[in-house]
Amino acid sequence: MGRLWFAQKLLSHRGKQFIFSYCPRLIYSQTGVWPITDDELSHSTKKEIDAFWKEKYKRFGQEPIEDKDDGGSKGKKYVLSMFPYPSGKLHLGHVRVYATSDAMARFYRHRGYKVVHPIGWDAFGLPAENAAIDSNKMPDLWTHTNINQMKEQLQELGCNFDWHREFATCNHNYFRWTQSLFLRLFQAGLAYQKEAMVNWDPVDQTVLANEQVDEDGCSWRSGAKVEQRYLKQWYIKITRFSKSLLNGLSDTALENWRDIIKIQRHWIGECGGYRVEMDVAEEGHSSAGTNQRLLPASRLNLWMTQPELLHGISFLGVHHGHALDTEAHRGHCCGGHQLLKVHAICPLSQREIPIIMSDSLPYTEDTEAYVGIPCASEEDRDISNNFGFTVPHVLENGRLMNSGELSGLSLAEARGQVTQKLMEKGAGGFPTSAKLKDWLISRQRYWGTPIPIVHCPSCGPVPVPEHQLPVELPKISHFPKRGISPLKEAHAWLKCSCPRCGQEGQRETDTMDTFVDSSWYFLRFLDVNNEEQPFSFKLQETFMPVDLYVGGKEHAVLHMLYARFMQHFLASEGLVSHWEPFKRLVMMGMVMGLAYKVKDSGRYLTKDQVDFSVKPPVELGTGAPLVITTEKMSKSKNNGIDPQKVLEIYGTDTTRLLMLANFAPASARNWSEETFPGIFSWQNRLWMTVTEFIDIRQNKDPNLTSISDKERKEHEQYLWNARNHALSNVTYIMEHTHQLNAAISFMQALTSSLRKVPKILMVSEVFEHALAAQIIMLSPITPHFASELWAGFCSVVTCSSLQKEVSLMNQPWPEVDKDYPLPLRYFIQGEKPQQVKVPRRMLDHLSADQALQLISKEENFQQFLQGRTIVDTQLKILPGLRATVFFTYSVHDVARAKEELKKRKEEKKKQKQENRMKRKQRAVD
Ligand SMILES: [Zn+2]
Numbered sequence: 001m002g003r004l005w006f007a008q009k010l011l012s013h014r015g016k017q018f019i020f021s022y023c024p025r026l027i028y029s030q031t032g033v034w035p036i037t038d039d040e041l042s043h044s045t046k047k048e049i050d051a052f053w054k055e056k057y058k059r060f061g062q063e064p065i066e067d068k069d070d071g072g073s074k075g076k077k078y079v080l081s082m083f084p085y086p087s088g089k090l091h092l093g094h095v096r097v098y099a100t101s102d103a104m105a106r107f108y109r110h111r112g113y114k115v116v117h118p119i120g121w122d123a124f125g126l127p128a129e130n131a132a133i134d135s136n137k138m139p140d141l142w143t144h145t146n147i148n149q150m151k152e153q154l155q156e157l158g159c160n161f162d163w164h165r166e167f168a169t170c171n172h173n174y175f176r177w178t179q180s181l182f183l184r185l186f187q188a189g190l191a192y193q194k195e196a197m198v199n200w201d202p203v204d205q206t207v208l209a210n211e212q213v214d215e216d217g218c219s220w221r222s223g224a225k226v227e228q229r230y231l232k233q234w235y236i237k238i239t240r241f242s243k244s245l246l247n248g249l250s251d252t253a254l255e256n257w258r259d260i261i262k263i264q265r266h267w268i269g270e271c272g273g274y275r276v277e278m279d280v281a282e283e284g285h286s287s288a289g290t291n292q293r294l295l296p297a298s299r300l301n302l303w304m305t306q307p308e309l310l311h312g313i314s315f316l317g318v319h320h321g322h323a324l325d326t327e328a329h330r331g332h333c334c335g336g337h338q339l340l341k342v343h344a345i346c347p348l349s350q351r352e353i354p355i356i357m358s359d360s361l362p363y364t365e366d367t368e369a370y371v372g373i374p375c376a377s378e379e380d381r382d383i384s385n386n387f388g389f390t391v392p393h394v395l396e397n398g399r400l401m402n403s404g405e406l407s408g409l410s411l412a413e414a415r416g417q418v419t420q421k422l423m424e425k426g427a428g429g430f431p432t433s434a435k436l437k438d439w440l441i442s443r444q445r446y447w448g449t450p451i452p453i454v455h456c457p458s459c460g461p462v463p464v465p466e467h468q469l470p471v472e473l474p475k476i477s478h479f480p481k482r483g484i485s486p487l488k489e490a491h492a493w494l495k496c497s498c499p500r501c502g503q504e505g506q507r508e509t510d511t512m513d514t515f516v517d518s519s520w521y522f523l524r525f526l527d528v529n530n531e532e533q534p535f536s537f538k539l540q541e542t543f544m545p546v547d548l549y550v551g552g553k554e555h556a557v558l559h560m561l562y563a564r565f566m567q568h569f570l571a572s573e574g575l576v577s578h579w580e581p582f583k584r585l586v587m588m589g590m591v592m593g594l595a596y597k598v599k600d601s602g603r604y605l606t607k608d609q610v611d612f613s614v615k616p617p618v619e620l621g622t623g624a625p626l627v628i629t630t631e632k633m634s635k636s637k638n639n640g641i642d643p644q645k646v647l648e649i650y651g652t653d654t655t656r657l658l659m660l661a662n663f664a665p666a667s668a669r670n671w672s673e674e675t676f677p678g679i680f681s682w683q684n685r686l687w688m689t690v691t692e693f694i695d696i697r698q699n700k701d702p703n704l705t706s707i708s709d710k711e712r713k714e715h716e717q718y719l720w721n722a723r724n725h726a727l728s729n730v731t732y733i734m735e736h737t738h739q740l741n742a743a744i745s746f747m748q749a750l751t752s753s754l755r756k757v758p759k760i761l762m763v764s765e766v767f768e769h770a771l772a773a774q775i776i777m778l779s780p781i782t783p784h785f786a787s788e789l790w791a792g793f794c795s796v797v798t799c800s801s802l803q804k805e806v807s808l809m810n811q812p813w814p815e816v817d818k819d820y821p822l823p824l825r826y827f828i829q830g831e832k833p834q835q836v837k838v839p840r841r842m843l844d845h846l847s848a849d850q851a852l853q854l855i856s857k858e859e860n861f862q863q864f865l866q867g868r869t870i871v872d873t874q875l876k877i878l879p880g881l882r883a884t885v886f887f888t889y890s891v892h893d894v895a896r897a898k899e900e901l902k903k904r905k906e907e908k909k910k911q912k913q914e915n916r917m918k919r920k921q922r923a924v925d
Contacts, residue, residue, distance in 0.1 A: 027052060027788060034694045034792045041687040046785065047651035053784035054158065054652070060809050061160045065114045066539065077108040078116045078543050080522055080582075082551030082559070086121045086128075086168070088146035090153045092591040092633065092659070092671060093552060095643045099656045100586060100665060100740060101550040102159040106780035107734045110813040116543050118525035119154065119161040121147050123168035124175075125514045126204055126221065129447040133479045139447040143170060153644065158652040158783060165525045169517035174524060175449040176470035177534035178517055181566070183452060183463050184573065189426040190237040191441075193461060195297040195323045198440065200229040207233065209440050209513065211558050230323055232297050233442040234451060234510060238565045239301075241572075242432040243271045245564055248580050253545070255584040256738075258666075260556045264564075267557050269433025273364075274307040274419055276371075277427040278316075278344040278353070280324065292345070292352075296460070298323060300344055303367045303434045307422070308414035309376060311403040312394035314384040315354045316344050317361040317370035325357055334386050336360055347427035348418070349404055354389050365434040439562065441513040446473065446486035448511025456498035456505040465499050471507065485509045518559055519566040522546055522581060541577045548738070549582040553589060553666070586738045589668040592630045593639035599625045604638045630670050641671055653782035654683065660740045660781060683785065685751050686778070690789045693771060696762040697796035704760050715757045716766045722753035723770035724820035730777050731813065732881045740781065750774050768799050773814040783809070816840055816880045825884045826855045828864045830901050833884075843883050848875040851885040864900075867892050 027048050028034045081101035084094055098119075105117035121143075128139035135142070147168060154161065167174050185191040199208040203224035212220045219226055238245075246268045248254075249261045278300045281292035300316065317337070318324055324342055331339035337358040344353040361370040362379075374381035374391045384391045392402055400406045406414040422429025442451070450471045452464040464471055474493035476486060487509040488494070498505040520534070526543050527535040560582070567581040596605040598619055611620040618625055633640045646655050657679050663669040695701045707715075726746045733743040754770060761767050775793060778786040787808045794804035803811070816822065821837035824846070828834060836854055838846065846854075852873045855861050872888040891897045 028792050028795075029053070029056075029788055032795075034691060034795070041684045043650055043654070046654055046683070049788040050158070050652040050784045053787045054155075056787075057160070057783070057809060061109065061115075061117070062163060064164065065116070066542075074112045075114070076116065076543055077105075077113040077548065078522075078546045079105040079108065079548045080116075080118065080525075080546045080550065082549075082555060083120045083122050083518070083521060084150065085125060086123055086143055086146040086150055088149055090150060090157070090643050092641055092643050092646075093588070095157060095646075095655070095659050096588050096591055096665075096669065097550055097552065098154060098157060098159050099659050100588070100738070101548070102157075102161075103656070103660065103740060103780040104548055104550070104586075104734070104738060106160060106783060106809075107813070109809070110776065110779065110811060111735070112812065116165075116526070117160065117162055118165035119159070119163075120166050120521060120525065121150075121168035121170075122514060122518050122521075123147065123170040124448045124511075124517055126206070126445065126447070129445055129479075130204075132447070136479055138475065140170060143168070153647075156647055156652065157643075158656065160783075162525075165528050167524065167528055169449070169514070169521065170447070172470045172472060173531070174521075175517070177524065178449045178512070178520070179452040179464075179469050179471060180466060180534060181520060181570075182449075182512065182516070183466065183469075185236055185569065186453075186463055188569075188573070190240055190569065191234060192237065192299075193232055193234055193297045194299060195230060195232050195295075196235075196440070197228050197321070197323060198231050198233055200227045200231075202227055206443055206445055207231065207440065209515075209558075210437055228321075231442075231444075233440050234508075234512075235438040236441055236516075236565075238439045238562070239275055239432040239436050240430055241565055241568045242268050242436050243430070244568050244572075244579070245561070246271055248564065248568065251580050253578075253580055253583055257585055260553075260560070260585060260587060263556045264561060267436070267561060269365075269435030271431045271433050273303045273305040273432065273434060274422075275428035275430055275432050276302040276304050276307055276310065276347070276422060278302060278347060280342050280344055280355070281352075283341045283343065292343075295324075295342065300369050301367075301438070302369055302371050302428070303364060303432070304371055306373075306376070306411065306415075307429070308400065308403075308406065308409075308411050308418050309373050309394060310346065310418055311349060311351075311400075311406065312373045312375045312392050313346070313353055313371055314374050314380065314389045314391050315356055315372040315387070317356050317358050317363075317372060318368070319363070320357060320359055322357065322368075324355065330357070335383065337383060337387075339387060347425050348421055354387065356383070356387070366437070367434050439513075439515075439565070441516055442510040443513055444485040444509075445511055446476070446479070448514065449517060450487070451508040451510050451512060453508040454496055454498055454505040455508065456501060456503055458503055459498055459500045459505075461508075462498055462500045462505070468499070487511070515558060515562045519562040520570070522563070523570075523576070537575065537577070544576065545578045545580060546582045548584050548586060550586045551588065553587040556587065586665055588665050589663075590632050591669045591671055593633045593637075593641055593671050595629050595631045595637045595639040597627045597629065599627050604636065606638045630672075633671070653785040654679065657683070657744070657782055661744045662741055664739050664741055682748050682751060683782075685755060686774070686785075686789060689751065689754050689771065690775075690792050692759060693762050693767075694792055694796050696759060697798075701759065705758065707758055707760055711758075712761070712764075715761050716764060719753065719757060719761065719764075719766045719770050720817070721820075722750055723766075723773050724816050726750035726753075727773050727777070727814055728816045728820070728822060728881055731816070732878070734780070735881070736878070743777075744781065747774065747777055750777075765799050768797055768802065769814075772797070772802055776808065776811050776814055779808050779811070822880075823882045824851060824854060825882060826861070827886070828860060830904055831860075834858070834860060838883070840880060844877065844879045846875060846877060846883055848873040848885065851875050851883065852887065855885060865889075867896050 027045060029052050079101050081097050101117065105115050108115045123143050128143045131142045132139040169175060182191060199210065199213050201208050201219040201222055201224055203222035204219065208219055208226060213226050214220055217226050218224060246265065249265055280295045280298040280300060282295060324340055329340045329342055331341045337356045340355045340357055342355055344355055346353060363370050372380040372383060374384050375395045381391060394400055394403050398410060400409050400414050406417060419429040450473060452469060452471045453461045454464060456462050474490040476490055479486060494507050496505060496507055497503065523535045523540055526539045530536060563581055567576060568579055570576040571579045596610050598605065605619060609620050610617050610626065631637055631639060650658065658676060661679055662675045696704065726749060729746045730743045733739055751774065754774065771793060775786050775789045790808040797804055818841040820840050822840050822843045823835040824838045824843060825833050825835045836858060838854060852870065868889040868891050870887050870889050874886040875883060877883040
């Protein structure tokens with residue numbers, strides 16, 4: 001900042017000579033003079049450029065867009081990057097995600113969309129609490145300090161977020177609505193308590209969801225071996241929407257989900273059965289049914305492929321170690337199974353159903369209990385007979401009997417009725433898989449959203465009335481050692497009167513899993529100051545769904561499944577207008593770093609401990625041989641890179657380029673300095689190009705050699721092609737595939753073309769247009785550097801069609817010229833996509849018939865068509881970019897068509913073999 005201040009001071013003197021003699025490296029935007037030609041673009045100059053333009057663009061994109069006039073706008077784009085946990089420091093994975101979402105948001109602005117690009121903080125959670133225990137300070141202090149630090153870093157990275165939408169999930173005007181949504185779930189019967197075996201992390205002293213336990217049975221966070229314990233826990237019944245969540249994955253609105261669909265499908269499982277829930281009671285003390293004592297929070301979740309056989313159940317089975325398996329409950333044994341002195345109650349007939357404990361029953365996957373139905377299984381009949389259980393006779397000639405209202409119905413007829421009844425009673429009845437579990441959201445921790453429930457000795461769990469929300473976290477002066485929920489110690493807060501009967505009750509002391517906080521944050525971003533509702537229907541209708549969701553692949557299951565569940569639930573309640581929250585995904589792979597491991601000991605070295613002067617490198621001092629691998633960055637492997645350091649050395653825009661170039665977003669990214677020189681040199685070539693352009697336009701280059709008109713025309717045609725080629729490809733990539741690395745390659749190719757032509761071309765209008773397109777295309781990725789180039793460029797351009805008075809940030813994205821030939825693609829069975837070129841003016845308005853006519857002229861298509869008739873043609877046009885024609889054909893001569901395909905395949909195979917041979921031959925030579 002010191003230099004900037006100095007520069008501004010100097011500028012106030014308005015003396016260019018003066019500035020130059022004292023501070024030769026000042027940038028153009030400050031001095032109005034472009035540096036001399038042989039001035040190499042240094043990192044410090046780049047950093048000055050960043051600083052200058054950052055200051056200038058502080059307010060850019062910060063004005064609310066809700067009421068903005070729509071005139072001419074193309075519509076909205078909601079670009080969302082997964083909000084970070086405020087750990088205090090950005091890591092390179094963050095840089096990758098936020099640089100990508102920022103580039104995309106900026107691109108859409110250039111394209112004329114109304115862009116929503118928010119950021120906030122997933123601020124509840126364990127690290128804050130652990131820090132609080134260590135320092136005995138309130139976690140909010142730690143959290144807010146970290147938020148400030150990370151916000152600064154994000155700004156350092158040049159991210160243009162909608163800061164007016166910022167919030168942290170620990171703000172009471174956010175979690176107040178998280179609580180409200182919890183109550184909605186509770187009222188809909190989708191939040192419930194259950195005594196259950198939970199995964200207990202002995203290090204963090206908390207419960208983990210199944211998904212947070214890795215394959216080796218260790219905690220995803222602490223790495224500790226997870227133990228099993230029984231605790232009364234809050235669950236959210238995500239299974240209620242399993243079918244809907246599964247079907248949603250086939251929604252054609254979802255774009256670019258790729259393997260995420262597979263992962264989620266696998267997680268949800270095949271919804272081939274139904275949920276049936278049964279309360280459990282201790283053995284009747286007097287006459288059955290009248291004096292049975294319900295065991296609270298012990299409801300069994302059954303899974304039945306044939307729920308219509310409900311009245312045919314004669315017993316249930318649970319595993320050893322089930323919550324019902326206590327000393328007091330164990331009864332007599334029979335044939336290796338043990339009877340429990342509890343029974344389930346049929347939700348429809350109130351019939352008591354015996355429960356046995358056995359590990360040898362054929363349980364389905366991860367289901368909680370086995371359902372014994374003698375009419376469907378010989379083994380079940382034997383078990384029932386051995387124990388002397390009643391064996392209900394419910395099936396005769398394909399019709400139900402002894403089944404209450406279902407008697408006389410066919411199985412198919414009965415299914416609809418029985419599931420309907422179960423749904424009405426809140427006892428299941430919905431389709432789900434045997435695999436998907438309800439979502440355990442209880443955490444025995446302080447730093448989370450308090451669950452808004454009061455436990456009353458008479459009424460049981462009672463929701464806190466809406467007008468009393470939020471249930472705030474009590475301030476506590478002392479953090480108890482890990483092991484008990486800190487809220488249990490906040491005695492004054494704990495006591496409260498029951499909202500229903502007024503008796504003294506106790507507040508719930510569990511807080512919610514932070515995944516609840518992040519299951520709806522994208523809706524709040526749209527209406528962050530709303531005090532009446534979590535969000536307004538109108539705003540979500542306008543801006544949802546999220547058009548582009550950028551984040552780490554590792555969130556494909558947990559977060560994205562919970563967020564989809566919440567959205568489905570809200571849609572079922574009529575609160576949102578879309579069932580799927582995220583339209584298009586850009587899932588990022590991990591950032592990897594080089595790790596240096598001593599071969600014998602396996603010890604990881606820091607880079608300073610490696611001797612690079614010998615090849616291959618060895619340990620410095622000892623000369624011990626090393627194993628050099630690329631691994632996920634981590635402290636223990638000494639291969640982490642601090643983005644702050646990268647930013648300090650190279651500045652904002654270069655860091656963004658280093659991160660975005662060379663690797664496709666979804667792939668793991670090696671962070672290697674080998675890729676750096678290519679980027680530096682490209683920036684320098686861009687800089688040189690603008691420098692030379694300015695020189696020539698100012699007649700400062702005396703050595704220009706003139707060329708013939710014919711040559712000039714050829715070069716102009718070449719530049720025109722180069723501009724359109726880069727533009728159509730970069731635009732297509734940014735808009736449709738988001739492979740920013742590929743877009744960067746096309747931009748680099750354009751720079752090469754600009755530098756290839758004789759310098760005299762720089763006086764031409766064609767060159768001017770190509771350079772303008774180059775700079776505007778750079779703007780989303782390196783906004784500050786591009787702005788500096790733009791300022792220099794605009795100081796000398798002459799063409800009136802360029803709007804040089806408009807700042808780069810507000811420049812419209814350039815268009816492909818009307819005469820430029822664009823690809824019309826088509827597919828021939830068994831071949832790579834083929835294409836013919838069609839001038840843009842024609843392609844944009846093509847009809848399906850015209851498209852077919854065009855490709856019909858192609859020889860390969862004519863050949864393919866022999867023996868076939870086109871019955872349908874579909875055309876998809878992306879105006880200014882490309883078009884694809886899809887056709888359906890009928891085959892007259894099936895045998896010949898097959899023969900042809902076979903022949904083509906053989907030819908290809910032969911070709912491949914030949915190529916291989918040639919390559920081998922070359923290798924030998
Ligand atoms: Zn009460």
